[in-house]
Amino acid sequence: MDPPESDEGLDFPLVELFFFAYRDFIADADDALEQYGFGRAHHRVLHFVNRRPGMVVAELLEILRITKQSLGPVLRQLIDSGHLVQIAGPEDRRQRLLYPTQKGRNLSIELTHMQTRRIKGAIELLKNKDRESIADFLFGMIEPEERDLVKGLMDKQR
Amino acid sequence: MDPPESDEGLDFPLVELFFFAYRDFIADADDALEQYGFGRAHHRVLHFVNRRPGMVVAELLEILRITKQSLGPVLRQLIDSGHLVQIAGPEDRRQRLLYPTQKGRNLSIELTHMQTRRIKGAIELLKNKDRESIADFLFGMIEPEERDLVKGLMDKQR
DNA sequence: AAAATATGTCAACCGTCCTGACCTAAATTT
DNA sequence: AAATTTAGGTCAGGACGGTTGACATATTTT
Numbered sequence: 001m002d003p004p005e006s007d008e009g010l011d012f013p014l015v016e017l018f019f020f021a022y023r024d025f026i027a028d029a030d031d032a033l034e035q036y037g038f039g040r041a042h043h044r045v046l047h048f049v050n051r052r053p054g055m056v057v058a059e060l061l062e063i064l065r066i067t068k069q070s071l072g073p074v075l076r077q078l079i080d081s082g083h084l085v086q087i088a089g090p091e092d093r094r095q096r097l098l099y100p101t102q103k104g105r106n107l108s109i110e111l112t113h114m115q116t117r118r119i120k121g122a123i124e125l126l127k128n129k130d131r132e133s134i135a136d137f138l139f140g141m142i143e144p145e146e147r148d149l150v151k152g153l154m155d156k157q158r
Numbered sequence: 159m160d161p162p163e164s165d166e167g168l169d170f171p172l173v174e175l176f177f178f179a180y181r182d183f184i185a186d187a188d189d190a191l192e193q194y195g196f197g198r199a200h201h202r203v204l205h206f207v208n209r210r211p212g213m214v215v216a217e218l219l220e221i222l223r224i225t226k227q228s229l230g231p232v233l234r235q236l237i238d239s240g241h242l243v244q245i246a247g248p249e250d251r252r253q254r255l256l257y258p259t260q261k262g263r264n265l266s267i268e269l270t271h272m273q274t275r276r277i278k279g280a281i282e283l284l285k286n287k288d289r290e291s292i293a294d295f296l297f298g299m300i301e302p303e304e305r306d307l308v309k310g311l312m313d314k315q316r
Numbered sequence: 317a318a319a320a321t322a323t324g325t326c327a328a329c330c331g332t333c334c335t336g337a338c339c340t341a342a343a344t345t346t
Numbered sequence: 347a348a349a350t351t352t353a354g355g356t357c358a359g360g361a362c363g364g365t366t367g368a369c370a371t372a373t374t375t376t
Contacts, residue, residue, distance in 0.1 A: 002260040005267040011274045012209060013312050014293055018277070019202075020308050021299035022180045023223075039331055044177075051170060057354060065181075068354065070333050094342050094353040102160040109163040116169045119176070122298030126291055133284055135172055137292050140280030141179035150178050154171050199363055215323060228364050230324070252322040252373045320375065330365070338357080345350065 021122075028114040036081060036107070041074045043111060049084055050100045050108040052153070056089065057096050063153065083107060179280075186272040194239060194265070199232045201269060207242055208258045208266040210311070214247065215254050221311065241265060 029043050036042075048063055049055060057075075061068060075098075078084040083104035089095035100108060123131050142150055187201055194200075206221055207213060215233075219226055233256075236242040241262035247253035258266060281289050300308055 002264050004260060005264045005271075007267045007270070009274065010267065010270045011277055011289075012270065014277050014289070014296070015205075015270060015273045016209075016308070016311065017293055017296035017300070018180065018183060020304070021296040022176070024301045024304070025176060025299055041332055047173075051174075066332085067334065069335085069356085072355070074332085089353095092343070092353080094340095096354065102162060106160050106163045109165045109168065112165070112168045112170065112173060113163075115173045116167065118299060119169055119172050120167075122295050125298035126294055128291070130291065131169075131172070133286070133288065133291060134295050135175055136284055137280050137295075138172070138175035138179040140283035141183055141276060142175070143182045146178070146182070150174070153174065197362060224363085225365065226323070227325085227366085232363085247322095250322080250374070252371095254323065318376080321373080323371090323373105325370080326368085328366090330363105332362085332364100334359100334361075336358090339355080341353090341355105343350100343352070346348080 025115060025118060028118060029111040032107075032111060032114070036083075038077070041070070042078055045071070045074050045078060046083060046100065046104055046108045047112070049098045050105055053099045054097045057098070060098065062149075078104070183273060183276060186276060187269040190265075190269060190272070194241075196235070199228070200236055203229070203232050203236060204241060204258065204262055204266045205270070207256045208263055211257045212255045215256070218256065220307075236262070 026040060030040075033039060033043055044064055045060065048060060052059070057068065057071070061071060064071070075084070075086075079086060082101055085099050085101060086096040087099065089097055123129055123134060139147065139150070184198060188198075191197060191201055202222055203218065206218060210217070215226065215229070219229060222229070233242070233244075237244060240259055243257050243259055244254040245257065247255055281287055281292060297305065297308070
């Protein structure tokens with residue numbers, strides 16, 4: 001007979017709220033993406049390239065924590081559809097600098113409007129409407145070793 | 159030429175923080191799950207059955223928003239491995255009431271400890287350590303039409 | 317008795333990943 | 347200059363976690 005583990009101190013409701021919240025958050029863009037034959041992987045790639053134009057493939061792989069093989073088809077599709085362009089690096093011609101086109105920027109912005117609407121709506125429900133606390137909480141949810149990378153992502157906006 | 163969409167009012171940092179936070183949150187359990195040959199789908203099933211012992215299959219499908227075909231193999235594996243049991247309903251013998259075994263409860267609790275640790279750690283970083291605001295925010299992130307279902311999930315704990 | 321329902325299964329397919337291997341062009345090191 | 351390393355690309359096979367449609371059985375409801 002397995003001795004029971006103690007469930008003392010567990011925050012089941014918060015765990016579940018996080019699951020449900022994220023599910024709805026990411027689902028926002030699905031219909032829009034589908035119009036282009038895209039999925040969530042495309043959304044992520046487009047988002048981060050738009051946020052950091054000129055980034056190289058390796059940076060994208062690091063941010064997204066995926067392999068180049070996973071990235072390959074998605075990136076190809078975004079380029080072929082005219083949402084992204086890639087340019088050989090001026091200093092290192094092996095690199096591929098990634099940029100959104102206007103079309104790509106527009107799509108990324110459109111999708112982010114949906115997500116922001118949801119987030120802001122949720123913040124409006126708070127008594128103190130404290131966006132900073134939410135940002136701090138979410139930042140605190142990130143693995144400590146990864147916080148610098150994430151912070152760098154946000155600070156070094158180009 | 160596509161006219162530029164306005165990116166005014168977009169909260170890129172919060173969008174990204176949410177993505178990174180959730181990624182780390184769900185990754186916590188991966189190694190533990192893998193020991194049993196399980197994945198995230200198993201975790202979800204186990205979690206909700208543990209939270210609502212005696213639930214029927216249809217309820218689980220509704221909560222998880224997946225099809226019975228998706229659920230089938232996962233549920234089978236959890237039953238075969240001794241983490242869940244299913245019992246024909248006393249009032250409606252077509253139904254299958256799902257219960258965790260002690261083994262299943264223990265695993266669910268173990269995994270939830272990991273997730274709670276992360277959540278509480280993040281809340282500790284807040285100046286006001288306000289768990290309720292976080293819960294309210296996450297609740298507000300959920301689609302309004304789904305809030306009653308989620309609330310019911312949390313209130314009617316058995 | 318007929319119709320509806322809860323669940324289970326088969327089958328084919330999809331999106332999003334992974335691993336291993338191999339290749340070319342370019343940069344760096346020897 | 348040659349050897350080695352590196353950035354990115356491709357091929358291939360497979361896993362995870364889903365979807366849709368169809369069909370079946372046992373049970374409940376009409």
